[in-house]
Amino acid sequence: MTRPLVFGVLNVTPDSFSDGGQHFDPDAAIAHGLALVADGADWVDVGGESTAPGTTPVHPEEECRRVIAVIAALVAEGVRVSIDTYHASTARAGLEAGAGIVNDVYGVDPAMPAVLAGSGARYVTMHSFGEPTTPHRYDDVLTEVRDELLRRVDALTSAGLGREQIVLDPGLGFSKAPQENWTLLRGTSVLAATGYPVLVGTSRKRFVRRLVGDGAADRDLATAVTSALAAQGGAWAVRVHDVRSTRIALDVEGAWAGDTA
Numbered sequence: 001m002t003r004p005l006v007f008g009v010l011n012v013t014p015d016s017f018s019d020g021g022q023h024f025d026p027d028a029a030i031a032h033g034l035a036l037v038a039d040g041a042d043w044v045d046v047g048g049e050s051t052a053p054g055t056t057p058v059h060p061e062e063e064c065r066r067v068i069a070v071i072a073a074l075v076a077e078g079v080r081v082s083i084d085t086y087h088a089s090t091a092r093a094g095l096e097a098g099a100g101i102v103n104d105v106y107g108v109d110p111a112m113p114a115v116l117a118g119s120g121a122r123y124v125t126m127h128s129f130g131e132p133t134t135p136h137r138y139d140d141v142l143t144e145v146r147d148e149l150l151r152r153v154d155a156l157t158s159a160g161l162g163r164e165q166i167v168l169d170p171g172l173g174f175s176k177a178p179q180e181n182w183t184l185l186r187g188t189s190v191l192a193a194t195g196y197p198v199l200v201g202t203s204r205k206r207f208v209r210r211l212v213g214d215g216a217a218d219r220d221l222a223t224a225v226t227s228a229l230a231a232q233g234g235a236w237a238v239r240v241h242d243v244r245s246t247r248i249a250l251d252v253e254g255a256w257a258g259d260t261a
Helices: 026-038 060-076 089-095 110-118 141-157 178-186 188-190 205-212 216-232 243-257
Strands: 005-011 042-047 081-084 100-105 122-126 166-169 237-240
Touching: 005 026, 005 243, 026 042, 026 060, 026 110, 026 237, 042 060, 042 100, 060 081, 081 089, 081 110, 089 100, 089 110, 100 110, 122 141, 141 178, 141 188, 178 188, 178 205, 178 216, 205 216, 216 237, 216 243, 237 243
Parallel strands: 005 042, 005 237, 042 081, 081 100, 100 122, 122 166
Antiparallel strands: none
């Protein structure tokens, strides 16, 4: 089994729930992006808007002001970059700056497929129903999330995207009760069985904090463990804030599985 790729999170925001805006300054953001790679990140996922509950939406022009120069600088250093945005105009600017993946948490911009179609870039479509706290009732969360993601795949391919461009994200922490997130995580293999790459993001999410508390080190340790479990389920990639601990966990899981020396 191939070891999952590691996406290191780079929040170029003043109000991130996880890092308190430590990387809002462009120079600090670039330095942190390079540090993520030094710690073992395969991709750096750059975002200019927090999706934490209660945060204020960011206009695409401001979003671009925050992230495009950072993306260009990291790409110039040979870093593989994804852009975390749900705005088509920001996605287009990010791709022009050298990003190779668009990571879209909401999938609400009707112009997004036209940006991606024919671009060769991958597109992560994440399962959500509005903001993370938007309630939704599931009878069978794993089946319903899988089926909804496959409906989105059909819509995206009808709009011109190649199937090879599409990555699925179950949207852990978005419109799911704590136990439903664990059900989805245990069901990673079911999602991977669709034949599409699966990106799993547990990092510092509220359902993880409920288990281990608010300590950053404990949350990162729990994230590393869940990332290794996602690897066993066939995840294509994991998205994390603390790359080093997850890299170690994935190396151990790979050795356990006999995939590494």
